[in-house]
Amino acid sequence: MAHNPQREDYQRLGLRFARELDQGDPAAATRAFASFGRRFAQNRDALPQSDADRAFHLVVLASEVVDYQLPFATDEQAPGLIQRGKDLLDEALSLDPSCHDAVRMRSSSQTPSIDERYRFLLERVDDVRASCEQAREEAGAELDGERRALAQDIAMRPYWRWMASLAEEALICGRNLAAADAAERLLAADPRDTSDARFTLSYALAKLEDERGLAELERRYAEISPLRGPDDAWILLAHLALAHKRCDFRGARAQLRRIVELYPGAVGTLVRQSELPDGEFARLRVAPYSEDELVLAVSEGVVLLQEGNDRSGRGVLGSWVAREAALLDPAAAREAASAAQPEEAQR
Amino acid sequence: MNAWEELVERCARRRCEKIGPLSDEAYAELVLAVRADPEAFVDTEQERAALVIARALDAYRASCRDDELLDDAAYEAERARRMAALRAECVRALEVDGRSLDAGLLQLLSSDLEPDPLLAGLLSLERDHARDELPEGDAWDDVFYRPHLRLRAAVARVCLDGARYRMAESAATSVMDAAPSDPLGARHTLVLACARLEDEAGFDAACARFSRQESAWSHLARTLLLYKLDRMSAARRALRGYAELCAGGAYALLRPTYVETYLPDRQDAAPCSFEECLLAVCEAEPIIADVPDFIPWCQEQEWLVEGARRFAQGRDLDW
Numbered sequence: 001m002a003h004n005p006q007r008e009d010y011q012r013l014g015l016r017f018a019r020e021l022d023q024g025d026p027a028a029a030t031r032a033f034a035s036f037g038r039r040f041a042q043n044r045d046a047l048p049q050s051d052a053d054r055a056f057h058l059v060v061l062a063s064e065v066v067d068y069q070l071p072f073a074t075d076e077q078a079p080g081l082i083q084r085g086k087d088l089l090d091e092a093l094s095l096d097p098s099c100h101d102a103v104r105m106r107s108s109s110q111t112p113s114i115d116e117r118y119r120f121l122l123e124r125v126d127d128v129r130a131s132c133e134q135a136r137e138e139a140g141a142e143l144d145g146e147r148r149a150l151a152q153d154i155a156m157r158p159y160w161r162w163m164a165s166l167a168e169e170a171l172i173c174g175r176n177l178a179a180a181d182a183a184e185r186l187l188a189a190d191p192r193d194t195s196d197a198r199f200t201l202s203y204a205l206a207k208l209e210d211e212r213g214l215a216e217l218e219r220r221y222a223e224i225s226p227l228r229g230p231d232d233a234w235i236l237l238a239h240l241a242l243a244h245k246r247c248d249f250r251g252a253r254a255q256l257r258r259i260v261e262l263y264p265g266a267v268g269t270l271v272r273q274s275e276l277p278d279g280e281f282a283r284l285r286v287a288p289y290s291e292d293e294l295v296l297a298v299s300e301g302v303v304l305l306q307e308g309n310d311r312s313g314r315g316v317l318g319s320w321v322a323r324e325a326a327l328l329d330p331a332a333a334r335e336a337a338s339a340a341q342p343e344e345a346q347r
Numbered sequence: 348m349n350a351w352e353e354l355v356e357r358c359a360r361r362r363c364e365k366i367g368p369l370s371d372e373a374y375a376e377l378v379l380a381v382r383a384d385p386e387a388f389v390d391t392e393q394e395r396a397a398l399v400i401a402r403a404l405d406a407y408r409a410s411c412r413d414d415e416l417l418d419d420a421a422y423e424a425e426r427a428r429r430m431a432a433l434r435a436e437c438v439r440a441l442e443v444d445g446r447s448l449d450a451g452l453l454q455l456l457s458s459d460l461e462p463d464p465l466l467a468g469l470l471s472l473e474r475d476h477a478r479d480e481l482p483e484g485d486a487w488d489d490v491f492y493r494p495h496l497r498l499r500a501a502v503a504r505v506c507l508d509g510a511r512y513r514m515a516e517s518a519a520t521s522v523m524d525a526a527p528s529d530p531l532g533a534r535h536t537l538v539l540a541c542a543r544l545e546d547e548a549g550f551d552a553a554c555a556r557f558s559r560q561e562s563a564w565s566h567l568a569r570t571l572l573l574y575k576l577d578r579m580s581a582a583r584r585a586l587r588g589y590a591e592l593c594a595g596g597a598y599a600l601l602r603p604t605y606v607e608t609y610l611p612d613r614q615d616a617a618p619c620s621f622e623e624c625l626l627a628v629c630e631a632e633p634i635i636a637d638v639p640d641f642i643p644w645c646q647e648q649e650w651l652v653e654g655a656r657r658f659a660q661g662r663d664l665d666w
Contacts, residue, residue: 115640122577174638175575177545208544209513245511247466308462308510309633316462316509 403436462509
């Protein structure tokens with residue numbers, strides 16, 4: 001499902017706009033609403049909005065800069081983009097000190113280690129939840145019907161994203177039970193799994209070698225993700241890792257083949273195993289079963305791939321996956337390996 | 348592995364079976380006689396192969412003595428040479444007795460394989476030598492069964508090295524079930540696997556099974572476990588326990604040292620000694636690497652760094 005910052009920005013302002021129109025003449029309201037989309041795109045500042053809405057808009061801009069431009073920037077451009085991201089978030093916080101998204105995104109450059117980032121998120125999570133729940137109650141009191149449901153949903157999203165970051169950070173820290181616990185709490189709070197917490201959960205369960213837990217998660221997909229079955233790259237890679245860990249190489253190969261069949265360009269991605277920075281706003285929004293989605297899953301999957309005393313430095317599973325993927329399409333693997341070499345030389 | 352002592356026992360047992368039941372005193376006399384000149388008692392293929400292995404291990408260990416005088420390149424060359432020599436002797440032992448499990452095990456362990464192919468080799472060896480029944484009592488007491496236990500303990504360690512923690516756990520447990528005295532220290536592999544899997548109940552059960560006798564592994568595993576479970580004050584206490592109850596533990600953790608491949612099992616080290624810490628830290632290395640901020644957190648504990656520095660000074664080690 002994934003979080004979509006631009007759409008959320010649009011929804012926030014749309015709700016507020018509609019609320020203001022409700023107080024006037026219904027026919028005029030209909031006409032005015034028809035112009036909302038154009039006004040949002042062309043003259044956003046002239047639309048009615050609160051400081052919290054303005055702060056969120058700055059978060060959206062920061063997300064565009066940090067999550068979507070920075071990864072493609074040159075070394076010369078990068079420092080400027082990083083600074084711009086920070087400035088936008090600081091400005092958001094000056095408008096709305098309780099803009100949880102800005103606090104959370106800002107913390108990643110303010111905390112000196114992943115462990116401290118984890119602690120930062122953990123220590124504040126209950127406050128964030130209380131604050132979001134209060135916002136949800138207020139939205140519930142003011143609105144009804146579909147708008148009410150949407151406003152309540154929007155009110156909780158900063159908490160969901162906070163929990164999703166917490167789960168991901170715990171996984172990177174090597175605190176796998178804490179990661180699974182955070183993901184479960186998030187699923188309990190948002191059973192439709194807007195944040196795709198089940199992806200992080202599947203990795204945490206694979207790290208814990210919890211076969212039963214992973215089988216149970218697969219069964220729960222019917223409720224959590226009714227429109228998308230348990231064949232995303234995360235759960236497939238988690239199954240692959242568990243099969244490899246119990247020396248079921250045939251099973252591991254079967255999972256690998258499924259990934260290669262489902263995802264275009266999979267062999268190259270599985271040979272390269274590039275590590276990207278995680279999205280600061282949320283996991284980057286990519287099309288399901290796209291090449292980019294597999295790139296994200298593999299990047300998050302380094303916690304599984306890079307484990308063990310493998311002399312190549314890729315990890316025991318990482319080496320196995322690269323080797324087996326190459327057997328499925330040697331030409332694609334050669335291309336990926338030769339494209340990776342100049343990158344390594346640069347480093 | 349004390350290959351000579353096992354050879355003596357093998358020869359004495361066979362002789363004893365041949366000449367009929369002996370009193371304890373007579374058997375002890377026989378053992379003394381064999382020990383005085385084992386080669387004179389070597390007769391069967393199995394014993395001849397065991398003799399080849401005993402001599403090969405002597406030669407291997409003797410060649411390790413001057414390692415500290417060598418620079419890196421010379422050391423690598425010397426190491427490659429002696430591993431090749433050991434493998435050649437294993438081949439010789441296998442020519443004498445194709446069923447020599449110790450020769451097969453040493454041959455694999457000295458081949459410097461990656462964890463996956465090494466594990467595949469060990470598991471295939473295990474299949475080839477499968478035995479339906481365990482000896483009665485503590486399987487370690489049966490000298491003919493010891494190679495099986497060594498192999499299983501090696502499987503457990505290689506699983507740990509290759510990030511297969513449930514398999515490491517079950518292999519280590521099976522060694523302990525067969526030989527409850529656990530002379531091979533499978534419990535050390537077990538506690539590390541429990542720490543990595545964040546399995547507190549498993550860790551406690553493993554410690555309780557050995558009357559909570561602590562080792563460098565148990566102290567280190569407890570610290571890692573509590574850190575991973577984010578019980579930081581308990582983790583700090585566990586780290587203090589490790590550093591204060593294990594000589595040079597702080598130094599071993601902050602300045603990890605290369606430990607030579609176990610051929611075929613861990614070298615003896617006194618519980619909680621510096622030597623044991625070096626082994627424990629080296630075995631825990633993949634688990635430590637999986638917790639990226641663990642070492643930085645250790646380095647923040649000033650008392651730990653100070654303890655390591657003092658230890659280095661006292662022993663004239665680099666700091």
